[in-house]
Amino acid sequence: MTTPDSSDVLPEAAAAERLRQHLEEIAHERDRAHRALQEREAELARIQRIARIGGLEIDFRDGVRNRRSPEYLLVHGLPPEEANETYENWVARIHPEDRERTVKHLFGVLKGGSEDYTAEYRIIRPNDGESRWIRVVAKIDRDRGGRALRLVGADLDVTDQMLAQETLRESEERFRLIADSAPVPIWVTKLDRTRSFANQAYLDFLGLPFEEAIVFDWRKALHPDDLPRMLQQQITGELSLKPFVLEARYRNAAGDWRWLRSESQPRWDPNGKHIGFIGVAHDVTAAKEAEIELRKLNESLERRISERTAQLESNEAQMRAIFETSHQYQGLLNQNGELLYANRTALAGIRADAADVIGKPFWDTPWFSATEGVAQVVRSAFATAMLGEDVKTEMLLRLPIGDRYFDFEMRPLHDQHGTIIGAVPEAVDITERRRGEEALRQSQKMEAVGQLTGGVAHDFNNLLTIIRSATDFLRRRELPDERRRRYIDAISETVERASKLTAQLLAFARRQPLKPEVFNVGAQVDSVAQLIRPLVGGRILIEVRIDDPDCYAIADIGQFETALINLAVNGRDAMNGEGQLTIGVRKVANIPALRAQSARSGDFVAISIRDTGAGISPENLDAIFEPFFTTKEVGKGTGLGLSQAFGFVKQSDGDIEVTSVLGRGASFTIYLPQAAPPADRKAGAIIGSEQASIGRGYRVLVVEDNDDVGRFSTELLEDLGYSVKRAADANAALAILSENEFSADLVFSDVIMPGMNGVELAGIIRDRFPGLPVVLTSGYSNVLAESAHSGFELIQKPYSVEALSRTLRKAIIEQRTTASKP
Structure with missing residues (x-):
């Protein structure tokens, strides 16, 4: 076994040391990079919080998995635990008005092939309930087949920007409204000299629609003598990029030459770049003509300049000049309804100066003080305008210049913040049109x-x-x-x-003497229905529908029955003898608007007759109530049935309505004033017919100015057994009665006579000789139509012998019966 010598150990240890040191440097570098990354992330997060930007990721590969950054949670008002909120929670947070649109747009992009997704919608933040605008900018990762795998993007809170855009839109809309209400041309030009806006006065001057007016070349309307000067001045003014004024003659839509003074201001975009001009023109024809006349009369240049300068107005006076050119009556009211301004036309209508009316409540001024009831209407219109609503009406005003009809309008006046600060009254004289x-x-x-x-x-x-x-x-x-x-x-x-x-x-003429009575409409309709059945025939079904058995009206019962019969017979003829006739009775709270008349509110009874006939053609609906108008064959109708019904209901303070669909029948509805039930609801006694009675020597004073009629009446009454004395007029009759009030048992008088009429005579006799009965007779009298017959017996001409005798006997007997009661 061998052991390493020292020469081998030393290099390995040195290498290990170098490796350790290298690893430590890498670790330190990593730590520095990590700290730098954390700092950058923290800085980015801070920037995102300041800019209100939040990151989001939606993974579609395994269901729908959402991941939200802390900044996203802050923007959306969500707690930290909602970093992986569900799709349903996101949808629920979207504003209800934007929800369907936003979801539909998202799925549309996902199903398409685009890699970009942008959207704008409102949310309602859970933490504070605030509504905020969100703009989403994202990228979509897709597989080779185009299926969406993942969406990564950012949410931006753009509420302030959206509110600014809305404020700008409202400002532009107010500008359009103000500009269109001004009676002077106003326009906005682009650098190519075409216009991006022109108000209504501009269009009216040219007589062109908007699309043509904004591209119209004004050089075509310039007076040839002014064209060279205007071109030079216009170029100079535009190049100066400063406000400039031009004056020239232009031909208007009517072909007249008018002097216009135009004032132009340069326009700049938010970056200070010049983008065009805005201009307004005033018609200064009268001023220019006066200036030219003064130039002819005065050779002094200084004086000419002074006179012209005196005619130029300040900015406030120029705004007033806009109103002064109008032919309408125009004014301006403060929040209390006090008059701040009235234009020249309005002052001329009352022949007054501004000092006479400025500061006074508008409804107390001479425009309305001489016309009863109008001041309250104007005061009510001002109150409505101060609530933000326009008021339009037509009125007749009694002015110092005479009675004039006006289309009157009151509009609210708003400041730049939309607050109502007053009202603008305007009136257009329509007297000539009415005439x-x-x-x-x-x-x-x-x-x-x-x-x-x-x-x-x-x-x-x-x-x-x-x-x-x-x-x-x-x-x-x-x-x-x-x-x-x-x-x-x-x-x-x-x-x-x-x-x-x-x-x-x-x-039809509403001149018949009526005997209005309170009667049960349902009972009367039932009774008339029995009369109608044999008239219409067995093949027509009659159905009566009484909604309320206690429907009472006030009208002449005889005329009411005649009107119903006429309408039923018309329905029968329209059905050719086969079909259904439905008669209905109900209470209503108003009469609808009919024949250009406004609706009337009140308590009325509606009696309708509906048939299943051929109907009435639209071109005949307006003429069917005219006398002698008929669509029936010759000999099958006089054309007076509907006119009788029309006249009866109008004279009874009611109305009649007709509706029809050609081929599907017609419906007539009579409206009569509703009445309270009488104290005694029992039917009145029916006076049966009787044969002509003999006069038995009763004394009759006949008052008749026509000799032929008087002689015939006298002989007729004598043949009936009466003792007759005749007077030629009312004064002669009163003289006879004053000499001996017991010389007559009855006075039989015509209504129409020279001097005092029969109704007036009867009234005097009732006052002076209360025990003496009076019977009136007439073929027609406007006196009778307007005041009936004041409680006296009336026999209509022509009358039969039996009717005359019966009426005279009835009057004498009733008077004697009344006189005999204690």
């Missing part, structure tokens, strides 16, 4: 009168032909008694038809 519309309505009314006159003449000539022919035959002595009776019956029936015709015309 034109009124002239058109008058023309249409005259056309309708012509149609009505023709219809009346046609129908009455038919009736008069029957009467004339029958009376001619009655003069023949050899006429057999049977034929004579037939002609007499024909005359009587024709008179009845003529009476109904005039009644229908008066109903």
Whole structure:
């Protein structure tokens, strides 16, 4: 066995020492590198926290595994244990309004072939409930087949940037609104001299749509004499990169030459780079013409400059000049509704100076003080505007310059922060337009009168032909008694038809004397339905639907029944005798807007009649209520049924609505004012018919100014057994009664007479001679239509002998019965 000598041991030990030292240096270098890496990581983490950037990794190779950096958790408001949060938790944290869009976008990118993924969405942070905007920038690792393996990226909190963008967008929108409301052209140009924006006044001046106006070459509208000067001044002004002013004549859309004074300011981007100009133009035609006139009158240059300088305004005055060019009435109100400014047009309307109205509450100014009720409307409009809403209405104002119609508008005024600081009232004078519309309505009314006159003449000539022919035959002595009776019956029936015709015309014109009564609508409809059944025939089913048995209305019952029958007969004809007629009754809280009239709120009863017929064509819907309008064959309708219903409901303070679909029937709905049930709900006594009564010597004072009618009435009453005395007018009748108030048992008076009319006479007799009954008669009277007959008996012309005798006897007996009661 041998042992190493010292010469062999020493080199190995030295090598081991060198190796140890080398390893120590490597370890120290590693430690230094590790510390440097930690420092860099700490610095990077600090930078990420400051910049609000968080890292994320999503691994798709085995399900979905998420890894979040501490900075990501900080940005998203998550605790440290959520470093591996689930996909579901991430989705739940997305703002509800952005959730569907964000998830759909992520899966769309994953399914595609792109290696880049970017997105912007809002989250709601769990730790403080704040809503924050997140921008994601990431790369996607894919396998050879394009399947997504892993997504690595960063989340950036861009809330401040997004809010800044929104603020910029709102600022730009406010600029557009303000610019479009200004009555002067405003524009924004780019370096190529095309415009990126032009307001409404700019478009109106050119008469071009927006797309054409922003590329329009203004040199084409310049006056030839101004073109060379303007080109030179424009180039000089633009090259100076300073504000500059130009004045020249331009041709507007109407072909007129107008002097415009344009002011241009250079535009700069955030980096200070020049990107174009913004400009505004004022119409200074009047000023330029005045300047030219002054130049002709004054040769002194200094004075000309002084006069022109005096016309130039300060910035505030220039803003006022924008309003002064408007033909609208315009003003400005503060938060209390006090007037801060009114333009020249508005002041001219009340013939006042600004000092007379500035500082006063707007609704207390002379624009509204002379018109009853309007001040409150304006005050309410101001209150609405201060809540952020626009108010538009039409109003008639009584101004010192005369009565004028206006389209009135009140808009809220906002400051740069969107706070409401006042209101802007504007009014457009539409008087001339209203007069034109009124002239058109008058023309249409005259056309309708012509149609009505023709219809009346046609129908009455038919009736008069029957009467004339029958009376001619009655003069023949050899006429057999049977034929004579037939002609007499024909005359009587024709008179009845003529009476109904005039009644229908008066109903349409709302000039018929009505007897309004409170009645149960359901019960009355049930009763009318029984009358209708034989009229419509057995092949038409009638269904009555009464929603509320205690529906009471106030109207003339006879006219109500006639209207229902007319509507039912129309429905029968529309169904050709086969179908279903549905009559309904219900209570409603309003009448809808009909025939250009606004809706009316209140308590009403709606009575509807619906048929299953052919319906009404749209072009006829507006004409069906006109008298003599009919789509039926000749001889099958007068065209007065619907006009009677229309006139009756309008005169009863109601309305009528029609709806129809061609081929699917029509529905008519009558609206009548609802009434409280009467204290005594029992049906009133029905006065049965009776034969003509004999006068038995009762004394009648006939008041009639027409000699022929007076003589005929006197003879007729004498033939009935009455003792008759006649007076030619109301004063003569009062003189007879004043001499002897017991000289008559009844006064029978016409309504229409010269001087005092019959209703006025009856009122005096009731006051002076309370025990003396009065019976009135008339074919038509606007007095009766407007005030009915004031409680007196009324017999309509033409009347039969039986009806006259019955009415007189009833009035005498009722008066005697009343007088005999204790």
